[in-house]
Amino acid sequence: MPGEGLLLNSMKHFFPIIREIIGLYRLPSVVEIGADKGETTMLLIYEKKKGNIGELIVIEPFPSERISAWSEGKEIDLRPTRSLEVLPRLPLKDVYIIDGDHNYYTVYHELKVIFGKNKTERKDIVIFCHDVCWPWDRRDMYYDPESIPVEHRHRYTTEMGVVLHDEGVVPGGFGGFPIAVRRGGPKNGVLTAIEDAISECDDYRFFKVEGIFGLGVIVPSWHRDFSKIEAVIAPFADNYLIRKLERNRVEIYLELLRVCHHVVKS
Numbered sequence: 001m002p003g004e005g006l007l008l009n010s011m012k013h014f015f016p017i018i019r020e021i022i023g024l025y026r027l028p029s030v031v032e033i034g035a036d037k038g039e040t041t042m043l044l045i046y047e048k049k050k051g052n053i054g055e056l057i058v059i060e061p062f063p064s065e066r067i068s069a070w071s072e073g074k075e076i077d078l079r080p081t082r083s084l085e086v087l088p089r090l091p092l093k094d095v096y097i098i099d100g101d102h103n104y105y106t107v108y109h110e111l112k113v114i115f116g117k118n119k120t121e122r123k124d125i126v127i128f129c130h131d132v133c134w135p136w137d138r139r140d141m142y143y144d145p146e147s148i149p150v151e152h153r154h155r156y157t158t159e160m161g162v163v164l165h166d167e168g169v170v171p172g173g174f175g176g177f178p179i180a181v182r183r184g185g186p187k188n189g190v191l192t193a194i195e196d197a198i199s200e201c202d203d204y205r206f207f208k209v210e211g212i213f214g215l216g217v218i219v220p221s222w223h224r225d226f227s228k229i230e231a232v233i234a235p236f237a238d239n240y241l242i243r244k245l246e247r248n249r250v251e252i253y254l255e256l257l258r259v260c261h262h263v264v265k266s
């Protein structure tokens, strides 16, 4: 993808928010789902070394050499498989950072497993989710389409991409990986999954920071530090300026992709 390095996309950019909320716990257990190059993992390891995290579990089906080395060095507890294979067998933890497979089926079931375990325990958990804004808010993308049951998988393309103001897919848009050919509708995208999972239990509140593809923060209404967490997120949540800047950077990036596509074709 041309100019990919230009586009901020890691959850590490939200780390000041994440760190402040983790700091409300004493030696919390943290689960990171989806580590990729380990950019956020590295910051979590640093917090663990400082004594601000007690347990750090990383779920990543395709661990890089760096992630594997951290696992061998016992800096992380690596589970080298998919989230839905690990989460049901894992006791409830304090903090979840969800940034694995960005599609309805995966995110909805990740949340249902966590909410289900917390039904009787009513632990003061917090869940951070990435990609709650365009483009994967209302559109599935699949790291490995074959891992999603066919009846839960939208028709997808790997050749075409997405642009703003188009519910379909176009040549030269943002893509190059398996994405649903249509945006919107039921059971499509990360935000839709979060809304559906929360609406089915009604015990959780949702905050949204609309920059860098969107950070969602899910907090149970009974959380002992609910108002402190709310205060940490308040300056960023539903912020007009952040929303406008995000739209602007996406527009500029899509224009770059459009021009590159045009040049390659001509």
Ligand SMILES: C[S@@+](CC[C@H](N)C(=O)[O-])C[C@H]1O[C@@H](n2cnc3c(N)ncnc32)[C@H](O)[C@@H]1O
Residues within 6 Å of the ligand: 009, 010, 011, 012, 033, 034, 035, 036, 037, 038, 039, 040, 059, 060, 061, 062, 081, 082, 083, 084, 099, 100, 101, 106, 143
């Ligand atoms: C967007 S990247 C994560 C980026 C990272 N969280 C960061 O902040 O820099 C998504 C990662 O999730 C992994 N992944 C894909 N499907 C997954 C699944 N079902 N469970 C856990 N991780 C998954 C991918 O291999 C990829 O490394």
